[in-house]
Structure formats: C-alpha cells, structure tokens
Ligand SMILES: Nc1ncnc2c1ncn2[C@@H]1O[C@H](COP(=O)(O)OP(=O)(O)O)[C@@H](O)[C@H]1O
Ligand SMILES: Nc1ncnc2c1ncn2[C@@H]1O[C@H](COP(=O)(O)OP(=O)(O)O)[C@@H](O)[C@H]1O
Ligand SMILES: [Mg+2]
C-alpha cells in the first residue's frame with residue numbers, strides 16, 4: 188500500500204518555456220505535484236499540453252536553446268535537481284530515475300548488441316564487474332519475458348520485434364533498481380494485445396521492485412487500469428488532480444468531464460451522438476492570464492475570460508483549477524501556494 | 537432488405553518478394569490478403585478491425601483499384617471492377633473514394649484548401665467525364681468546406697496552416713467532391729486526440745445520413761469501430777476470422793482472436809479495470825510471407841486443437857448473420 192507521507196519527488200511551480208519564431212511557448216507554466224514511494228501517477232491530456240516537457244524537465248533534459256526551465260523546484264529526497272551540476276544529475280538519471288519512451292530506439296543504439304548496452308548501463312551505475320553485470324543483464328531480460336535470454340542477449344535491436352524492443356528498454360530502465368520510472372507513452376505505438384502485455388509487465392515489476400511510476404499517456408483507458416493518482420493537464424498546467432477512482436466517478440473540471448465523455452465505450456451503449464468538446468486546444472503563445480479552456484467550455488463565466496482560476500483543494504488530495512470551484516482561503520494547500528500566488532498577481536480573489 | 541453495394545469474393549493480394557539484381561526472380565510472396573469475402577450493403581458501415589499488418593489497408597487499397605488484385609472479384613454496383621475497361625473504371629472510381637489516416641501526408645502541401653478539394657473535379661472535367669464550369673467548381677469546393685465544418689474564409693490557406701483535425705476535415709471534403717457512394721476510410725481518426733476524434737466521428741455519421749453514404753471504416757480501436765459500425769469484420773494475418781453485427785460481436789464474440797482483442801482493449805473505468813481478467817496472447821503477429829496449411833491463428837491461439845494444425849477453417853455462418861472461421865463451432 189502507498190504510504191501517503193512518503194514523498195520522494197516534489198515538483199513545485201515548474202515552468203519551462205521555448206523561444207520560437209512566433210513567440211514564447213509556455214509549454215509548462217506552473218506545474219506542482221508530488222510522487223510518493225510505490226505510487227503510480229498518471230499524466231493525461233491531449234497532445235501538446237505539456238506532459239512530455241514536464242517530465243523531461245524533471246531530469247533537466249530540455250534542449251537549450253530553444254527551451255529553458257525558467258522557474259520552479261524539483262525536489263528529489265528534498266534536494267533540488269534543477270540546482271544540481273550536470274555530473275551529479277548524471278548519477279541520478281538512468282540510475283535513481285529512469286525513463287522509457289514510445290520509441291524504444293530513442294534509448295537503444297542500433298549498432299550495438301543488446302548485451303553491450305545493458306552491461307554497460309549496469310557497470311556504469313552499479314559498480315559491478317563485467318561478469319556480474321552480464322549475469323544481472325540476463326536476469327533482467329528474463330524478468331521482462333524475453334525467451335532464451337542467455338542466447339538472445341547477444342542480438343542487435345533490429346532482430347527483435349517492436350514489442351520485444353519495448354521489453355528490452357524496460358529491462359534497461361529497471362536494471363539499476365531505480366526509485367522512479369518515468370514511462371512516456373510506452374505503448375502508444377503498439378497493438379492492443381502487445382500493449383496489454385507491456386502494461387502488465389510494468390505493473391508487475393514496479394510492484395515487485397517497489398518502483399514509483401510516472402505514466403504519461405493520452406489514453407484514458409490505460410490510466411484507468413494502471414494508476415493510483417492522475418494529473419490532468421491542459422495548456423501547460425495541471426487542471427485537475429485526483430485519485431483515479433474519484434477522477435472517473437466524479438470528475439470536476441469541465442475539460443476532464445468532456446474528455447471522459449468523448450471516449451467511445453465498449454462496456455456501455457454510446458448514444459446516437461458522441462459527446463464532443465467544441466474547438467481545439469489553444470496554441471500556447473502569448474496566452475493571456477485567463478482560463479485557457481474558456482473558449483471551449485460549456486460553463487464560461489465573465490471571470491473565466493479575465494483571470495486564471497484559483498486552485499480549489501478539497502483537503503483530501505483532489506484539486507481543481509476552475510472558477511466553478513472558487514477557492515476559499517482555508518482551502519489552499521502548501522503544495523499549490525506558490526503556483527497560486529503567481530497566477531493571482533495583481534489581486535486577491 | 538437492402539442490396540449489396542460492394543461484394544468482395546475470395547480476394548487475394550500477394551506482393552511478390554523478388555531477388556536478383558538484373559534478372560528479378562520471384563522467390564516468394566507477402567500474402568497481405570489471402571482470400572477474403574464480404575459484402576457491404578448500401579447505407580451501412582462495415583468496420584474492419586485487427587492488429588497492424590493484418591491487411592486492413594491493403595484491403596481498402598485493392599478495392600480502390602490502387603493495386604491489381606492477385607485473385608478474386610470486387611463487385612461494385614453489380615459490376616466486377618476487373619472486367620471494366622480503363623474509361624469505365626475511371627468513371628466508376630468516382631463513386632469510390634478514400635480517406636486516409638495521415639491527412640498531412642495525403643494532402644499536397646503546395647496547394648490551397650480549395651485547390652485540394654476541387655482537384656478531383658478538375659481531373660474529371662479535363663478527361664471529359666464531367667461538365668462543370670470553373671465557377672461551379674469553386675462554389676462546390678467552398679460549399680464542401682462549410683459542410684465539413686471549415687469556414688470558407690480560410691479557402692486560400694495551405695494544409696500546414698491547419699491543425700490535424702482540420703486537415704482530416706479537408707481530406708473528407710475532398711473525398712466528397714465527386715459525390716461518391718462508397719467511402720473507404722483507412723484509420724481516419726487514429727492520429728487524432730479524443731476530443732477531435734469525437735468531432736470527426738460525428739461529422740462522418742452526419743454526412744452518412746445526409747448523403748446516404750456507405751462506409752468501409754478501418755480502425756484498430758475497438759470502441760471506435762463499435763460506435764461507428766453497423767457490422768464488424770475482424771481480420772488476422774490476411775484473413776477475416778469473424779463477421780457479425782456490431783451489437784452481437786461485442787456481446788458474444790466467438791473467435792478466440794476477437795475475444796483476445798476485446799479483452800485487451802482498456803476500458804476507461806478503474807472499477808471495471810480492477811476486476812478484469814485479461815486473455816494475454818503470447819508472441820507477435822507472424823509475418824505473412826508463407827503459405828499456410830492450418831488455421832492462420834494457430835501459433836497464438838489459446839484454444840488451439842489438433843485439427844486446427846492442418847485444416848484451414850473457412851468463414852462459416854453459425855447464427856443469423858454471424859460468421860466465424862473457427863473449428864470450435866464446426867468440423868472441417
Ligand atoms: N523543442 C521545442 N521547441 C519548441 N516548442 C516545443 C519544443 N518541445 C516542445 N514544444 C512545445 O511544448 C508544448 C508541449 O509539448 P509536449 O510536452 O511534448 O506535449 P505532450 O507530451 O503533452 O504531447 C507543445 O506546444 C510543443 O509544441
Ligand atoms: N506494397 C507492399 N509491398 C509489400 N508488402 C506490403 C505492401 N503493402 C503492405 N504490405 C505488407 O502486407 C501486410 C499487410 O499490410 P497492411 O495492409 O498495411 O496492414 P494493416 O493496414 O492492417 O496494418 C504487412 O505484412 C505489410 O508489410
Ligand atoms: Mg508527449
């Protein structure tokens with residue numbers, strides 16, 4: 188079970204911006220959340236809302252230029268990663284915090300045998316000798332379900348199918364017993380039957396190894412089965428945060444509600460017409476300080492066009508950024524204070 | 537009882553594998569479709585679903601006459617397309633249009649929206665298959681833009697100035713230009729975000745009822761297929777393994793592959809997901825590069841029997857309108 192107090196990662200008011208010819212893209216604009224030991228935390232939202240940039244920022248993996256982390260803290264065991272020197276971060280990346288991506292070839296070198304890549308990672312991070320490392324590598328391949336791992340470890344990535352390469356990448360990511368696994372759309376390119384295998388694998392292994400997982404996906408079905416907690420993102424911010432069952436049974440933000448309703452369901456009769464959110468996500472250049480969802484929202488009020496909504500916190504871990512839920516003074520949680528103060532520049536609510 | 541607009545009989549599309557530099561010699565074949573039969577009635581939507589590489593796109597492309605079928609018949613509007621001369625074929629082709637997954641790749645980046653939508657009309661006019669004035673062409677293009685939910689204010693813009701969803705609308709408008717009867721939609725919503733996907737699915741449904749269109753709708757998302765389809769055909773490795781009405785196939789899947797697909801599809805409800813037992817298929821879809829003498833699903837089937845090894849189950853009607861190719865339901 189998750190110990191609610193065992194926070195290993197705390198992100199506070201993170202802002203990552205990109206300079207482009209059209210102007211500044213505020214890809215991530217005041218994101219705060221925390222991750223607890225053993226927790227599986229999901230990030231959902233439509234493409235371009237800032238899920239990947241948020242999580243790349245945690246590891247300071249933002250290409251600069253054009254990108255820059257302009258504000259915020261990323262506290263890993265109470266130490267700010269954003270303030271660490273590059274060589275110190277290298278000791279965390281791939282060792283204490285590992286990432287896997289949609290395309291396994293972003294992590295695998297096509298010209299090197301799987302064995303070379305896996306063994307090197309283990310030697311680099313775990314101070315084991317070559318022989319021990321190879322043994323550990325074979326164990327990991329076995330753990331992720333590669334048949335005949337002792338033989339296949341000397342293959343090249345192209346000799347594996349897409350699903351198998353994904354397994355190898357997971358083996359590599361977990362070979363150093365990381366505390367946190369960040370999986371960015373790990374099954375988006377795979378067929379449903381293979382997706383089911385890979386998700387099962389991530390779930391089993393993170394439970395077995397006690398790894399906390401951040402799962403990024405645009406697929407609400409995937410998060411429903413995998414996550415304990417969800418962050419729903421829209422236009423560079425988290426607009427609703429909740430435990431997974433409340434998020435689906437009692438969504439609060441009109442965007443979350445719309446998103447859930449627009450997915451056709453296998454288990455329910457969909458009506459004649461599918462619900463759809465009108466319009467499309469905003470481009471994130473020169474966005475005024477209003478609710479970015481207001482042009483698509485069914486409940487837009489005057490205030491929504493003028494000010495970014497405050498963070499409403501129900502006190503038990505659910506937050507919503509929407510003027511339908513105006514925050515009361517007592518409702519501010521610590522986690523959001525700094526983000527709020529920023530949004531509210533120029534006046535109290 | 538409505539009649540079949542399209543009837544496909546024992547269709548095969550084998551792509552030759554060749555070797556040799558100077559004198560190419562065929563050494564084998566990719567059996568992308570390997571003997572499929574189905575029909576689509578006027579006004580209905582047949583959903584075609586299956587994992588990648590199972591032959592869905594090849595099916596659409598072969599029907600659209602982009603490939604010359606290796607074997608079999610494609611009967612459209614009562615006539616076998618293979619028996620038509622090139623002029624007859626071209627004029628029948630106007631009734632069959634395609635919509636693609638990636639609207640960006642299928643739209644010419646150097647043409648404006650109106651030019652893209654009007655292009656099929658201009659081609660038909662230039663070949664003398666249609667009389668239409670320049671003014672009428674422009675009017676039709678602008679009418680179609682509005683019809684698919686794009687303001688004709690943007691008529692002179694280029695594809696890159698539109699979002700993914702809007703580009704898919706352009707692709708749909710272009711497919712409608714010649715007033716087709718059948719639309720072959722190859723994963724038209726697979727690349728779109730859910731909120732945009734819902735908009736496009738609704739648009740396709742509206743256009744269907746307004747113009748009495750018939751759809752072959754390809755997707756790998758089972759829930760999308762269920763929402764849009766009257767009937768559903770499930771493909772595996774170049775074969776159709778099950779066909780039934782959309783209502784029945786989801787409630788009572790017969791083929792072990794259909795069962796596995798349904799059980800793998802995630803449902804956006806944590807309470808349901810918690811309780812679900814999944815049928816996890818082992819391995820990947822094999823390559824269709826060899827002839828088979830047993831059931832095509834044999835390697836991965838959790839219910840395989842001795843008889844499946846050396847006999848090919850044909851698609852057989854087991855209940856009203858419910859066809860399945862599996863020896864669990866009949867003997868060879
Ligand atoms: N290298 C970059 N240069 C400019 N803009 C970028 C860059 N990387 C990401 N962005 C922008 O940041 C925003 C968020 O992107 P991303 O985090 O990748 O979205 P998601 O993962 O939610 O689909 C997008 O608007 C994207 O265009
Ligand atoms: N032009 C082609 N030449 C050779 N093989 C092809 C060609 N087009 C498709 N294939 C092969 O045929 C099979 C079916 O492909 P496709 O119809 O694209 O499947 P789907 O659309 O279901 O993903 C695959 O194995 C694919 O590699
Ligand atoms: Mg992303």
Ligand SMILES: [Mg+2]
Nearest residue numbers: 592593594723
């Ligand atoms: Mg395809």
